Amino acid sequence: MTTDVVLVGSGNITNRRHIPALASLGKQVRVTGVAGLHPPRVASTALAVEKLSGSTGREVHTLVGDLQSADIPDWISGADVIVVGTPPRTHAALTARLALAAPASTLLVEKPLVVSTADREEVSAFADRTPPVAVMHNFQFADGFRRALAMVQDGSIGSLRSVQAYQWSTKARKLPTWYHDLPLGLFWDEGAHFFYLLEAIVGELSQVSASAFPSKEPGDPTPSVLLASYTSSADVPVEVSMHFDAGISEWGIVLCGDRGTVLYDLFRDVVVRLPYDGDHNGKEVLRTSVLATARHWGGVVSNGFRMVRGNLHYGVNRVMSDVVAASGGAPLDERISLRSGLRITEYMRGLADTVLTASR
Numbered sequence: 001m002t003t004d005v006v007l008v009g010s011g012n013i014t015n016r017r018h019i020p021a022l023a024s025l026g027k028q029v030r031v032t033g034v035a036g037l038h039p040p041r042v043a044s045t046a047l048a049v050e051k052l053s054g055s056t057g058r059e060v061h062t063l064v065g066d067l068q069s070a071d072i073p074d075w076i077s078g079a080d081v082i083v084v085g086t087p088p089r090t091h092a093a094l095t096a097r098l099a100l101a102a103p104a105s106t107l108l109v110e111k112p113l114v115v116s117t118a119d120r121e122e123v124s125a126f127a128d129r130t131p132p133v134a135v136m137h138n139f140q141f142a143d144g145f146r147r148a149l150a151m152v153q154d155g156s157i158g159s160l161r162s163v164q165a166y167q168w169s170t171k172a173r174k175l176p177t178w179y180h181d182l183p184l185g186l187f188w189d190e191g192a193h194f195f196y197l198l199e200a201i202v203g204e205l206s207q208v209s210a211s212a213f214p215s216k217e218p219g220d221p222t223p224s225v226l227l228a229s230y231t232s233s234a235d236v237p238v239e240v241s242m243h244f245d246a247g248i249s250e251w252g253i254v255l256c257g258d259r260g261t262v263l264y265d266l267f268r269d270v271v272v273r274l275p276y277d278g279d280h281n282g283k284e285v286l287r288t289s290v291l292a293t294a295r296h297w298g299g300v301v302s303n304g305f306r307m308v309r310g311n312l313h314y315g316v317n318r319v320m321s322d323v324v325a326a327s328g329g330a331p332l333d334e335r336i337s338l339r340s341g342l343r344i345t346e347y348m349r350g351l352a353d354t355v356l357t358a359s360r
Contacts, residue, residue: 001328002027002028002029002030003028003029003030003080003081003324003327003328004029004030004031004032004078004079004080004081005022005029005030005031005032005079005080005081005082005083005324006031006032006033006034006035006061006075006076006079006081006082006083007019007031007033007034007035007045007049007083007085008035008036008067008076008082008083008084008085008086008094008098009035009036009083009084009085009086009110010034010035010036010037010038010041010042010044010045011036011041011085011086011176012174012176013085013110014034014045014083014085015044015045015048017085017138017313017314017316018083018085018316018320019031019045019048019049019052020310020313020316021313021316021317021319021320022052022320023051023052023310024311024313024317024320025317025320025321025324028324029052029081029320029324030052030058031049031052031060032058032060032061032075032079033046033060033061033062033063033075033076033079034046034049034060034061034062034063035062035063035064035065035067035076036063036064037064037065037066038064039064042062042063042064043062046060046062061073061075061076063076067094067097067098068090068093068094068097072097072098072101072102076098076101076102077101077102077105078102078104078105079102079105080105080106080324080327080328081105081106081107081108081323081324081327082098082102082105082106082107082108083108083320083323084098084107084108084109084110085110086110087176087178088110088112088115088178088182088188088189089115089178089181089182091109091110091112091113091114091115091119092113092114092115092116092118092119092120092122092123093119093122094109095107095109095113095122095123095126095133096122096123096125096126099126099129099133104131105131105327106131106132106133106134106323106324106326106327107131107132107133107134108133108134108135108136108319108320108323109133109134109135109136109341110135110136111135111136111137111192111193111196111341111344112188112189112191112192112341112344112345112348113135113338113341113342113344113345114341114342114345115182115183115188115345117349120342120345123338123342124342126338127337127338127339127342129338131326131327132326132332132337132338133337133338133341134319134322134323134326134332134336134337134338135336135337135338135340135341135344136316136319136336137192137193137196137319137335137336137340137341137344138314138315138316138318138319139193139196139197139266139314139315140196140197140200140315140335141315141318141319142266142269142313142314142315143269144264144265144268144269144270144271144299144303145197145200145264145266145269145271145315147271148253148255148262148264148271149200149201151255151262151271151273152201152255152257152262156257156260156262156273157255157256157257157258157259157260157261157262157273158257158258158259158260158276159257159258159259160201160202160234160236160255160256160257161236161256161257161258162236162237162238162239162256163198163201163202163236163237163238163239163253163254163255163256164238164239164240164241164253164254164256165194165197165198165238165239165240165241165252165253165254166240166241166242166243166250166251166252166253166254167190167194167241167242167243167244167250167251168243168246168247168248168249168250168251169186169190169242169243169244169245169246169249170245170246170247170248170249171217171244171245173249176189179222180219180220180221182221183221183348183349183352183356184212184221184222184223184226184351184352184355184356185215185220185221185222185223185244186222186244187222187223187226187242187244187348187351187352188348188352191242191348191351192344192345192348193251193266194240194251194253195344195347195348196335196340196344197253198230198232198238198240198253199343199344200335201234201236201253201255202232202233202234202236202238203232203233203234204232204233204343205230205231205232205238205347206230206231206232207228207229207230207347207350207351207354208229208230208231209227209228209229209354210226210227210228210229210350210351210354210355211226211227211228211354211355211358212224212225212226212227212355212358212359213225213226214359215244215245216245222244223242223244223355224243224244224245225241225242225243225244225245226240226241226242226244226351226355227239227240227241227242228240228351240351249267250265250267251265251266251267252264252265252266253266258276259275259276260273260274260275260276261273261274262274263292265296265299266314268299268300268303269299269303269312269314270295270296270299270300270303271299272291272292272295272296272299273295274288274291274292275287275288275291319336322336323336
């Protein structure tokens, strides 16, 4: 049985992440239409869709317009799965509109699920919806992260003592045009990844502190540096450190055990395990350097080939597969549920409120 999928949004995330992940599912899915705001992008995305297995030779419907207010045609409301890949400010309104207009469709919405308190109230009503609403919390299903988590769970690094999530970003990278409209700017677009990964490692988080250093660029709400600390239900302390004016762009998570350390590199989906350092003598320092270098490059080469072949999906393919299964009646993984999406944005709201209140 083929699942009919409609893509709402024709930008970077739809073309670079959603379409390749759907393509990896083969004839299991058929993309039947694309909706978006910009005619050239909609046409380009529809052309990319036509190349998908199961879509070639079939008409791909297109709609240019804002689905928050435009009429929703039958080819959208009748789809098995609707994937929303639009800017964050539109997520809540589109979720609510599509949930009502397409009652038989499973919805998948990009992170972050909501921005404001009003957004939260708007989508909360659909937490128990059947078919479900899912949220794109993808990195927790990436191969590298699953290996990193397994090393914690099987005791490879002993008892987990602390976790650090770090982000270094340069403003020279390709950035969306709409991030200035979000609470703390880029943080609100990108922070969700860290919080659902941290929750997967240590359970629910409780904020201890949060602080920020403002951007030196006039009008940019994104902090230059954002710092926060948390306790967790696993009784493991957590630190979040985000530097948005750095000279390089790297995201990672460090899992510190009492018998070793795991480093997870999000951009490369590479995991490196380092053994216990003992008394940090010359031999152990050299061993750490050799293992860190060899294991990092081993992962880079392996995943480099996967990227060239088009099958490095960062877990997006797993989320798509789960959503397609849910459209057929299978239970949805709680880690990508609407409730999870709301909970993750509550962590972000708590941090943002603390920082914004302190800056007044």
